[in-house]
Amino acid sequence: GAGVSQSPSNKVTEKGKDVELRCDPISGHTALYWYRQSLGQGLEFLIYFQGNSAPDKSGLPSDRFSAERTGGSVSTLTIQRTQQEDSAVYLCASSLAWQGEAFFGQGTRLTVV
Amino acid sequence: AQRVTQPEKLLSVFKGAPVELKCNYSYSGSPELFWYVQYSRQRLQLLLRHISRESIKGFTADLNKGETSFHLKKPFAQEEDSAMYYCALSGSGGGADGLTFGKGTHLIIQP
Numbered sequence: 001g002a003g004v005s006q007s008p009s010n011k012v013t014e015k016g017k018d019v020e021l022r023c024d025p026i027s028g029h030t031a032l033y034w035y036r037q038s039l040g041q042g043l044e045f046l047i048y049f050q051g052n053s054a055p056d057k058s059g060l061p062s063d064r065f066s067a068e069r070t071g072g073s074v075s076t077l078t079i080q081r082t083q084q085e086d087s088a089v090y091l092c093a094s095s096l097a098w099q100g101e102a103f104f105g106q107g108t109r110l111t112v113v
Numbered sequence: 114a115q116r117v118t119q120p121e122k123l124l125s126v127f128k129g130a131p132v133e134l135k136c137n138y139s140y141s142g143s144p145e146l147f148w149y150v151q152y153s154r155q156r157l158q159l160l161l162r163h164i165s166r167e168s169i170k171g172f173t174a175d176l177n178k179g180e181t182s183f184h185l186k187k188p189f190a191q192e193e194d195s196a197m198y199y200c201a202l203s204g205s206g207g208g209a210d211g212l213t214f215g216k217g218t219h220l221i222i223q224p
Contacts, residue, residue, distance in 0.1 A: 003156075033212060042119075042216030043157075043199060091157065093212070101147075102212055104157040 006092050006105035013082055013112055021077040021108045025094030032075050033102060034067060037089040046090075049075060082112045115140045117202050119215035126190050127223050134185040134218050136174075136200030146176055146183040147201040149214070157199070160185075170194070190222045 005024040013019050025032050034046040045059045049069045060066070064082075069075040079086055089109050093102040116139040126132055138144060148160040161169045163176040163183060174185045183200060200215040 035214070043214035045213060093157075101159045101162065102149075103159075106156055 004105035023092030029094035
């Protein structure tokens with residue numbers, strides 16, 4: 001595709017439910033990042049993939065959060081038993097290499113009610 | 114650990130006035146520094162990176178290793194510069210820390 005694609009663009013879920021957020025990076029980009037953007041908190045780094053592997057998962061806020069990437073392409077971020085504090089915009093970005101320019105998706109706005 | 118600090122949450126200047134958005138970083142090695150911008154209802158996008166040493170939309174940023182700063186400057190602000198600006202750092206240690214962003218500065222250019 002022409003850019004990084006994220007789905008859904010908006011998600012409203014009930015507290016306690018699981019949600020899955022999807023990121024489709026730019027074709028050929030080996031590095032993929034997940035960030036969380038909360039009001040007044042800037043961009044919080046969650047996890048980074050180089051290919052299919054994630055060298056460091058310590059940025060994930062809790063064990064309710066997990067992420068995977070298969071085939072070196074699409075990535076999913078899963079939040080189990082959602083809480084109201086999980087409400088935020090979740091951004092995905094990809095780059096050709098880990099130190100290259102990152103291209104961002106439009107984000108998924110998650111609202112937990 | 115790498116860290117990026119943007120001390121101003123909000124900066125408001127008049128059109129035509131100079132603009133300086135501050136960014137300080139903490140990193141033990143040789144970092145790569147970036148400025149990203151997010152205009153209203155648009156994606157976050159790269160504005161400039163220090164290794165390019167170029168001026169984009171009239172903005173420049175110089176990496177000062179002594180002061181560990183990478184301030185963004187423009188001599189004459191325009192209304193279309195109103196946006197959220199994020200300073201970011203990428204370390205040289207293999208990417209495990211990803212791109213670290215500051216909390217952002219909301220720039221408002223008043224007519």
